[in-house]
Amino acid sequence: MGDGFLLPDRPVDSLDAWLALGGGDGIRAAQRLGPEGTVDELRASGLRGRGGGGFPTGAKWAGVAAGRGTHRYVVANAAEGEAGTFKDRRLLRDNPYQLIEGLAIAAFAIGARDAFIGLKASFAVEIERLTKALADMTDAGLAGDVSIQLVPGPEEYLLGEEKALLEVIEGKDPLPRLLPPYLHGLFSTAPQMGWISAPHEPGHRGPHESNPTLVNNAETLSNVPWILARGPQWFRTLGTPSSPGTIVATVVGDVAHPVVTEVEMGTHLSALLRGPAGGPLPGRAWKAVFSGVANPVVDPSRFDLPMTYEAFTAHGTGLGAARFIVYDDTACMVEVARVFSQFLAVESCGQCPPCKLGSGEITERLERIERGTGADDDITRIGSWLGQVTDGARCYLATEEREVVSSILRCYPEEFAEHLETGRCPRPREIVLPKIVELEDGRVIYDESQARKRPDWTYAPA
Ligand SMILES: Cc1cc2nc3c(=O)[nH]c(=O)nc-3n(C[C@H](O)[C@H](O)[C@H](O)COP(=O)(O)O)c2cc1C
Ligand code: SF4
Numbered sequence: 493m494g495d496g497f498l499l500p501d502r503p504v505d506s507l508d509a510w511l512a513l514g515g516g517d518g519i520r521a522a523q524r525l526g527p528e529g530t531v532d533e534l535r536a537s538g539l540r541g542r543g544g545g546g547f548p549t550g551a552k553w554a555g556v557a558a559g560r561g562t563h564r565y566v567v568a569n570a571a572e573g574e575a576g577t578f579k580d581r582r583l584l585r586d587n588p589y590q591l592i593e594g595l596a597i598a599a600f601a602i603g604a605r606d607a608f609i610g611l612k613a614s615f616a617v618e619i620e621r622l623t624k625a626l627a628d629m630t631d632a633g634l635a636g637d638v639s640i641q642l643v644p645g646p647e648e649y650l651l652g653e654e655k656a657l658l659e660v661i662e663g664k665d666p667l668p669r670l671l672p673p674y675l676h677g678l679f680s681t682a683p684q685m686g687w688i689s690a691p692h693e694p695g696h697r698g699p700h701e702s703n704p705t706l707v708n709n710a711e712t713l714s715n716v717p718w719i720l721a722r723g724p725q726w727f728r729t730l731g732t733p734s735s736p737g738t739i740v741a742t743v744v745g746d747v748a749h750p751v752v753t754e755v756e757m758g759t760h761l762s763a764l765l766r767g768p769a770g771g772p773l774p775g776r777a778w779k780a781v782f783s784g785v786a787n788p789v790v791d792p793s794r795f796d797l798p799m800t801y802e803a804f805t806a807h808g809t810g811l812g813a814a815r816f817i818v819y820d821d822t823a824c825m826v827e828v829a830r831v832f833s834q835f836l837a838v839e840s841c842g843q844c845p846p847c848k849l850g851s852g853e854i855t856e857r858l859e860r861i862e863r864g865t866g867a868d869d870d871i872t873r874i875g876s877w878l879g880q881v882t883d884g885a886r887c888y889l890a891t892e893e894r895e896v897v898s899s900i901l902r903c904y905p906e907e908f909a910e911h912l913e914t915g916r917c918p919r920p921r922e923i924v925l926p927k928i929v930e931l932e933d934g935r936v937i938y939d940e941s942q943a944r945k946r947p948d949w950t951y952a953p954a
Contacts, residue, residue, distance in 0.1 A: 496730075496738040496740075496754035496755070496756070497718055497738070497754075498583060498587070498590070498711065498714055498715065498718075498738060498740055498754050499582065499583070499586055499587075499740060499752075499753070499754040500513070500586055500587055503585065503586045503587070504586065504587040504588075504589055504590075505621070505624075506628070507589070507625075507628040507629070507631075507632055510587070510589035510590070510593075510625075510628075514718075514721050514722075515589055515590070515593060515634070515717070516593070516632070516634050517717070517720070517721035518593050518594070518597055518716065518717025518718065518719070518720035518721040519593055519596055519597055519600070519634055519636060519717065519720070521533075521720040521721055522597045522600055522601065522720050523600070525720075527557065527600060527601050527602070527603060528557075530597060530600065530601040530720065531550060531553045531554050531557060531601050531602075532550070533550075533719060533720060533723070533724055534549050534550035534553055534601070534716070534719065534724075535548070535550030535551065535554065536550070536724035536725075537549075537550070537719045537724035537727040537728065537736065537737075538550075538724070538727070538728060538733070538734070538735075538736040538737075539712065539715055539716075539719060539727065539736065539737060540735060540801060541708060541709055541712045542709045542711035542712045542715075542739065542740070542813060542814075543569055543652075543708070543709030543711075543712065543813060544574070544709075544784070544786060544810075544812045544813045546735070546801035546811065549708065549712055552674070552706065552708070553598065553601055553602055553706060555674050555704075556602045556674050556704045556705065556706040557601065557602040557603060559674055559675075559677075559702065559704030560701075560702065560704070561677065561680075561701045561702050561703040561704055562693075562701045562703065563604075563605055563606075563679075563693065563701070563703050564602050564603050564604040564605070564677070564703065564704050564705065564706070565604050565605075565606050565607065565608070565677055565678040565679075565703060565705040565706070566595060566598045566599045566602065566604045566606075566607040566608075566638075566705070566706045566707075566708070567607070567608045567609075567610055567654075567657060567658070567661065567673070567678070567705060567706065567707045567708075568591060568594075568595050568607070568608070568609040568610065568708060568709075568710050568713050569610055569652055569654065569657060569707055569708065569709050569710060570584060570591075570609055570610060570611040570615075570618070570709075570710040571610055571611055571612060571645065571651040571652030571657060572611070572612070572615075572652065572710075573612070573647075573648065573649040573650075573651055573652045573927075574649065574652065574784045574785065574786065574812075574813065574815060575784055575785050575815070575817065575832075575835060575925055575926050575927050575928075576742060576744050576745070576782070576784050576785075576815040576816065576817040576926045576928070577742045577784060577813055577815035577928065578742050578752050578815075578928045578931040578936075579711060579740040579741065579742050579752050579813065579814070579815070580709070580710040580711060581615060581617075581618055582740065582752040582931075583710060583711055583714050583740060584611075584615070584618040584621060584622060584710065585617055585618060585621055587714070588618075588621045588622045588624075588625035588626075589625045589628070589629060590714045590717050590718070591609070591622070591625075591710055591713055591714050592622070592625050592626055592629045592634075592635055592640065593629065593634060593635075593716070593717040594712075594713035594714055594715065594716035594717050595607050595609065595638075595640060595713050596629070596634070596635045596636030596638060596640070597636070597716050597717060597720060598706060598708065598713060598716060599636055599638035600636050600637070600638070602704075602706055604638060604706070605638065605639070606638060606639050606640075606641070606678075607638050607639070607640045607641070608640070608641050608642075608643050608661050608678075609622060609640065609641070609642050609643065609710075610643045610645055610651070610652075610657045610660060610661060611642070611643070611644065611645065612644065612645055612646070612647060612651065613644035613645060613646070613647075614647060614929075615644075619642060619644060622642060623642065626640055626642070643660065643661050645657070645660040645666065646660070646665075646666060648666045648839060648949060649835070649839035649889075650666040650667070650668065650839060650841055650887070650889070651666045653666070653668050653887050653888070653889070654672070654673050654707040655668040655669040655670075655671070655672065655673065655886070655887060656668045656669075656841075656887070657707065658673055658677070658678055658705060658707075661678060662678065662679065662690060666841070667841050667843055668841070668843070668886045668887040669886070670886055673704070673705040673706070673707045674704050674705065674706070675702060675704070676702055676703075677702060677703035677704045677705030678703055678705045679693055679703055680701060680702050680703045681693075681701050682701065682702050709813070711739075711740055711813075715727075715737060730756050730757070731756055731757030731758050731800070732757060732758045732798070732800050732802075734800060734801065734802045735757040735758065735799075735800035735801050735802060736757065737756075737757055738754050738755060738756050738757060739754070739755060739757050739799060739811075739814045740752065740753070740754045740814065741753055741754075741755055741764055741799070741814035741815070741816065742814065742815045742816065742928070742931070743764060743765060743768070743769040743816045743818065744816070744817055744818070744926050744928065744931070744936050745816075745817045745818035745819055745926060746772060746773055746776065746778065746818050746819055746820040746822075746823065747765065747769040747770055747771065747772065747773070747818050748769070748770030748771055748772070748773060748934075749768065749769055749770030749934040750769070750931060750934055750935070750936040751768045751769050751770075751931075751934065752931055753768045755768075755799065757799055757800055758798045758799065758800055759798065759799050760796050760797065760798055760799070761781070761790070761794075761795055761796065761797050761798075761799055761816070762795045762796045764799070764816070765778070765781070765795065765816070765818065769816075769818070770934075772818075772820055773820065776820040776821060776822065777792075777820060777821050778792060778795070778818060778819070778820050778821075779791070779792060779819060779820060779821050779823070779825075780792075780818070780819040780823070780825065780828070780903075780904075781795065781816050781817070781818050781819075782816070782817045782819075782828075782832075782896065783804070783809065783810060783811060783812035783813075783814070783815060783816060783817075784812045784813065784815045784817070785817075785832040785835060785836060785892060785896050786810065786812050786888070786892040786895070786896070787804075787809045787810035787811075787812050787892075787895060787896065788808060788809040788810075788895050788896065788898075788899030789809070789896070789899045789900055789903055790804075790807075790809055791903050794807050794809075799811060799814060809899075817926050822919060822921055823919065823921060823923060824862065824907065824917055824918070824919040824920070824921060824923070825900055825903075825904040825907045826858060826861055826862045826900075826904075826907055826908055826911055826917070827862050827917070827919075827921075827923045828900065828923055829858050829896075829897050829900040829901070830855060830858035830859050830862050831923045831924070831925050832896050832897070832900075832925070833851060833854050833855040833858055833893060833896075833897050834855045834859075834925075835925050835927075835942070836851050836889060836892055836893045836896075837851035837852045837854070837855045837893075837947060838945050838946065838947050838949075839889065840852075840889055840890070840893075840947075842947075843886055844883075844884050844885045844886055844890065846880050846881050846882070846883040846884065846885070846890070847881055847882070847885055847889065847890035847893070848947070850877040850878075850880060850881035850890070850893070851877075851881060851890070851893045852947060853873065853877055854874050854877050854878070854881070854893065854897060857870040857873055857874050858870075858874065858897075861908060861911050861912065862911060862917055863917075864911060864914070864915040864916040864917060865915070866911060866912055867912070868912065871901075871908065871912075874897070874901070875901075878893075878894050878897060878898050881893050881894050882894055907919075924938050924943070925938070925939075925942050925943065926938050927939040927942045941954075
C-alpha cells in the first residue's frame with residue numbers, strides 16, 4: 493500500500509532527478525519502436541484511462557491515429573474539477589516530468605503536431621512546476637517534436653469534460669460540444685450541426701477537416717513513459733488482468749487521515765480506507781462511500797470491493813477516478829443528496845434543458861425534504877425528473893445526477909421517510925461539497941466559494 497512508481501518518495505523537481513529515475517528511457521523506446529509499435533505497447537499493457545471512464549488507452553490512441561484530417565492534436569486533461577479528488581494535482585506537483593514525457597510519446601504515436609495541457613488557472617503551484625519541467629525537458633530534447641502549451645482555464649467543473657476542454661483550448665467557454673474529440677477535434681473546420689467552426693489553419697487541404705484529437709487524463713499519460721521504458725509485461729505484473737497497474741486514490745470525508753496515495757489496482761477498498769486513510773473517526777461507523785459525485789453510492793456491505801473497473805461495475809457502481817468521499821453515521825443522506833445535486837445543478841451549463849431544469853428542481857425538492865417541509869409529492873417529482881434528466885444530454889453530467897441521486901434514494905429510503913414523517917432532520921450536521929483546494933499531511937481544505945456559486949456561474953457575495 494502506498495508503494496508504486498507514479499508518486500515518488502520525494503518530489504521530482506529537476507531534470508536530473510527525473511533522469512535518475514529513468515526519465516528519457518520511455519521516449520527513446522517509443523522512437524525505436526515507431527508510432528505503430530508504440531500504440532501496440534500501450535494496447536499490450538492494458539492501461540485504462542484514469543479520468544473516470546476506464547477506457548482502454550491503446551484502443552483510444554489507435555482510433556485517433558487512424559482518423560482522417562490534416563492535423564491531429566493531443567490534450568492532457570489536468571482540470572481535476574470533480575469533488576473529492578486531488579490526485580492529478582499531487583502528480584503534477586510531485587512529478588511533472590513524467591506527464592510531459594507521456595504527452596510527447598502520445599503525440600509521437602498518433603502523429604500530432606501540437607499538444608496542450610488543460611488545467612485550472614487557479615492551480616498556481618502546478619502551473620509553476622509544469623512550466624519548469626516543460627522548459628527542462630525541451631532543452632534536453634526529451635519533449636519530442638511537438639509544441640506543448642499550457643492552457644489555464646476557468647474554475648467550472650465542465651472544464652474537465654473533454655468536449656468542453658477543447659472549446660476552452662480554442663478560447664471559448666467550457667460548454668461541451670456535440671461530437672467527441674476523436675470525431676471533431678481541435679480547430680476543426682467542419683461545421684458541427686450549427687456549431688461555428690474554426691478558420692482554416694495553415695496546411696489545410698480539403699474543404700472541411702475534423703482534426704481527430706486525443707484527450708487523456710494527466711494520470712493516464714503519466715503512466716506512459718514507465719510502460720514504454722519497462723515494457724507492458726512489467727506493467728501487467730501489477731493489478732489484475734482487466735485493470736493492470738496502480739491507481740492514485742484520494743480519500744476525504746469522515747476518515748481520520750484524508751490522503752492521496754498510490755495503490756495497486758485490485759487493492760480492497762476497505763484496506764485503503766482503514767490503512768492510509770486511518771479508519772473512521774473515534775466512536776463512529778461508516779455508512780456510505782461515493783466515488784466522486786459521478787457514481788452510485790457504495791454502501792457498507794460492499795466496502796470490501798477490490799478497486800478494479802470490473803468489480804465496481806459488476807456491483808452496480810463505478811470506480812471513477814478513485815476519489816472516495818466517506819460519510820459516517822452522523823451524516824444525513826438527504827443532505828448529502830442535496831449537496832451533490834446542487835453542485836451538479838449549478839455546474840450544468842444549460843445547453844440541454846432537462847439537465848439544467850431537472851437537476852435544479854430535484855435540488856429544490858431535496859432541500860424541502862431536508863428542511864422537514866417536504867411531502868410525498870416531492871419524492872414522486874424527483875423520481876419523474878430522474879427519468880428525464882438525461883434526455884438529449886450532450887455530456888455525462890446529467891447521468892451523474894441521475895445515478896448519484898437515485899442511488900441515495902434507493903439505499904437510504906428510511907432517512908427520507910424519517911424527514912417526511914417527523915418534519916425535521918434527525919441528523920443535523922453541515923455537509924460541505926468536498927471540492928478540494930489543498931490536501932497535505934492529512935489536512936484537507938475545501939473550496940468555500942462553491943456554496944455561493946449560482947446556477948448562472950456567478951457568485952453570491954461572501
Ligand atoms: C462533467 C465532467 C467532468 C469531467 N472532469 C474531468 C477532469 O477534471 N479530468 C479528467 O481527466 N477527466 C474528466 N472527465 C472525463 C473526460 O471527459 C474524459 O473522459 C477523460 O479526460 C478521458 O481521459 P482518459 O481516457 O485518460 O480517462 C469529466 C467528465 C465529465 C462528464
Ligand atoms: S448534459 Fe448538462 S452539463 Fe452536459 S452539456 Fe448538457 S446541459 Fe451542459
